[in-house]
Amino acid sequence: MISSLAYIHPNAIIGKNVEIGPFAYIEDNVVIGDNNVIMPHACIMSGARIGNGNKIFPGAVIGAVPQDLKFRGEETTAEIGDNNLIRENVTINRGTASKGKTVVGNNNLLMESMHVAHDCVVGNGCIIGNSTKFAGEVIIEDNAIISGGVLVHQFCRIGGYGMLQGGCKSPKDIPPYIIAGREPIAYCGINIVGLRRRNFSNETIEQIHDAYRIIYQSGLNVSDALKKIKDEMPKTKEIDYIVSFIENSQRGIIK
Numbered sequence: 001m002i003s004s005l006a007y008i009h010p011n012a013i014i015g016k017n018v019e020i021g022p023f024a025y026i027e028d029n030v031v032i033g034d035n036n037v038i039m040p041h042a043c044i045m046s047g048a049r050i051g052n053g054n055k056i057f058p059g060a061v062i063g064a065v066p067q068d069l070k071f072r073g074e075e076t077t078a079e080i081g082d083n084n085l086i087r088e089n090v091t092i093n094r095g096t097a098s099k100g101k102t103v104v105g106n107n108n109l110l111m112e113s114m115h116v117a118h119d120c121v122v123g124n125g126c127i128i129g130n131s132t133k134f135a136g137e138v139i140i141e142d143n144a145i146i147s148g149g150v151l152v153h154q155f156c157r158i159g160g161y162g163m164l165q166g167g168c169k170s171p172k173d174i175p176p177y178i179i180a181g182r183e184p185i186a187y188c189g190i191n192i193v194g195l196r197r198r199n200f201s202n203e204t205i206e207q208i209h210d211a212y213r214i215i216y217q218s219g220l221n222v223s224d225a226l227k228k229i230k231d232e233m234p235k236t237k238e239i240d241y242i243v244s245f246i247e248n249s250q251r252g253i254i255k
Contacts, residue, residue: 003040012044015052030063033082047075047094051082051106059089066093066118068136074100081106081124092116098137111148129166141176143198145191159245161198163191173249175215176241177208185254187216204238211242222246222253 165181
């Protein structure tokens, strides 16, 4: 299961039933769980913490030092959960003193050549397209779909269950459940197809749609729109998520 042509530091901790291909490179201070596949030429570097059942394709680099000039060699980690597909040439840098770790959750598909910078957090069930790049301290929430060639500014937050169209640039936060795209990036409606695939009821989808009509189509400013939603709409977890996301936005939301 482990090729004699792979390099594995003697202090690295390797779980059960792990397959490691030729010319894979695994440094000191690495922990790899059970049932992982590490393909040829993948690099697992100091500070990587990898869960169970992941497939890491050729050329991927997990745990390289951050591309941040403030980094001074502090002890940090890149933490990968379970059952992720990390495709060719994906790069996931470890954290800095800011948060101490970069985190990728469970059941994600990270497509070829995409980049997760220092201190990012990627949730669960996300699909990230080819060559998409996340700058430092970006947060991607559960079940988001980010198409290919997307650029996300540092400190941005992408809400769950939404979709970003290919090639767009996001300098601000993107609320949950929506489709965002165009240039400059803008609200393009709610992600109806994605929500139906996730078994959201028609009633819930319509409530989400009503909330975004108030936010984006009523002519109200954001604060007044949120007040109207809280005063007039039913209190559900989906509406609460939308309101909380926007109220806590540090960079402001897209228009």
